[in-house]
Amino acid sequence: MGRKRWRPQHLRLFFVGAFFIAAWGVIAVKLVFVQGVQAQTLEDQALDQRLRTITLEADRGTIYDRDGRELALTIEATTVYANPHEITEPGLTAAALSGLLGRPVGEIQAELEGDTSFVYVARKLLRHEADPIRELDLDGIHFVAEPKRVYPSGNLAAQVLGFVGTDNGGLEGIEHFYEDVLAGRPGQLIFERSGRGRVIPQGEYEVREAVRGQDLALTIDGELQFFAQQEAMTAREETGAKAVHIVVLDVTTFEVLAMASAPTFDPNHIGRDSDLFRNRVVTDTFEPGSTQKLITVAAAIEEGIVTPERIFEVPDNIQVFDREYFDFSEHETQDMAVADIVAQSSNVGTILIWQELGDELLYRYLQGFGLGTYSGIDFPGEVPGVLQPEEKWCDSCGASTSIGYRVAVTPLQMTSVFATVGNDGVWMQPRVVDAIIEPGGESASLNQQTHQVLSAETAGIMRQLLTGVVESGTGQLAQVPGYSVGGKTGTTEKFEPDLLCPGATVPGCYGDDVVASFIGIGPSDSPRLAIGVFVDSPSVDKKRTGGVTAAPVFSRVMRFALHQLGVPPDAR
């Protein structure tokens, strides 16, 4: 059999054929790979390139006062931004914007000349502010809608409400504490777009609706809050005090009706002084002084150690171990009933009662009234105050504590003590949020802790003693026309941790500054309100005691509050 010989043209044909077969083979394999193995991945990648997701911001919940007045709400505002690459004459554009935005031309121009394609020009303008800019029709200036948090009543309850940051997240106050409730859940808008960025009609289009935040109904009474703020500001001006704080509690529910501090701030235009943002009613402490005598006396009466009529022989000073204590004014040794000791705010008399009460019982009642622990109010930054464990007390510590020293309390804690007396001896967890309102309008109330500190009988006796303070004692300027009210004055020297006492080597001494306070309840027979007024470091000499400085403020706020609540006069 002869061997077939390959001619050159056959060989060429073979190679060309083989090349095409191989080429088609490679294409076929790639095709199978692309259409089969990688199909889903590539499809997803292509879709990803075409899909665009826009986050839909959830509307933040509204905060109402107890009467349904809007204290904080979210509205749609306009943010102005620029693409510097689209701006041919930054100087002219900056000059045009400067007058409308109230910003220097140079500052805006520097931003518009930056090597970037996005720069904020002004954020969250209201329509009447944004429209004039829109009308200029400037090249490279664009507009986008953004939610804006506004506080229509300005500084009303500013330290209670707090404020939000530029991203609408709560930074202070209720806005911060209830962030999870108020913020809601953002949604998404997903759509397909072409290479030129246009929406592809009938392409993928999905809207995942944002869930609006829940609303909050506060226990704050807007009008009472306003009045308390006005009084705090006036008192600060009149006394030259560093600050004035006023707390109003409903004694039957421990709802905070007003929590005012002066100075304050406007959450619509927050400045740089972060000290103003703090709600000092729950974040700052002071030594309560004479207002705490209420606890010492109440404990002694509750334990059956004394009665209001029990007479003590009271000198104007007393030595307890290494310390000597004095009454506010000099007097001869005199017989004083317990009621008189409270009415005249006698330090020595109270220490005599403590000597019969003892440290252990005093400590137990201080704890019972909520001193040294968090009140549990739904507010951020609350401090528990200072109450040293009884086993760490020195020999004279009980005496100091019985008249309100060596203890640090917040204005809210101390007002709660008086509210407990007004509430027949039942302490309740104070609260500032009444209800969380669901989008459908249903509201959820919050749990509240309570415990009995005094019997109703002892609480009643204490109310009579407190009424005596106002009728004939140190708190006569707290009287409210038409109503019987009770309360207790307090004037406490402020402990300065950095001050060096004469002859001492370790810093820490009582300075010249005082906290003048008055806390009371009204009406005395059937209390509705407990109000605390705290004047921090009054500088006017004649206005440095609680009875002179804080009591008149208490009187005015109590009168307004009782009228506001429609409480009929009860004075005999």
Next chain:
Amino acid sequence: MAARTAPLGIPRSRLRVIPGKSRNPARIGVRQLGWLVVAIAMFFALIYSRIFLDRAAFQITNLEGLISEQETRFDELRLQVAQLESPQRIYAEAQRMGMVLPEEARTVSAPMPVPADEIGELASAGKSPLIATVGSR
């Protein structure tokens, strides 16, 4: 009938007319005409539907813009109402009008309603069955 030119290179004298049946152009039947009309109608319907969709999309965009504008307006009115209701403004307005806070509270106490059978007696005596008393303390 369309004229045909003679192929190149063939003398014209050798060309002749071939007798026989003339070829008629293909006739379009009624059915085919119907399909054609349907196809054209569908084509226009498709175009119209696209135009309709685009117009609707345009209207939706317009309406969305309008809604957004009205929502902004609503928000601003809501803000305005809240500002007008704020205690600061009302207090300032009240002061401007010369109003002051009352020094003392006056109570108005209404007696319990008089039983129906006594109303006649009171009426005959010239007395009102509900007399509010105003007192101050």
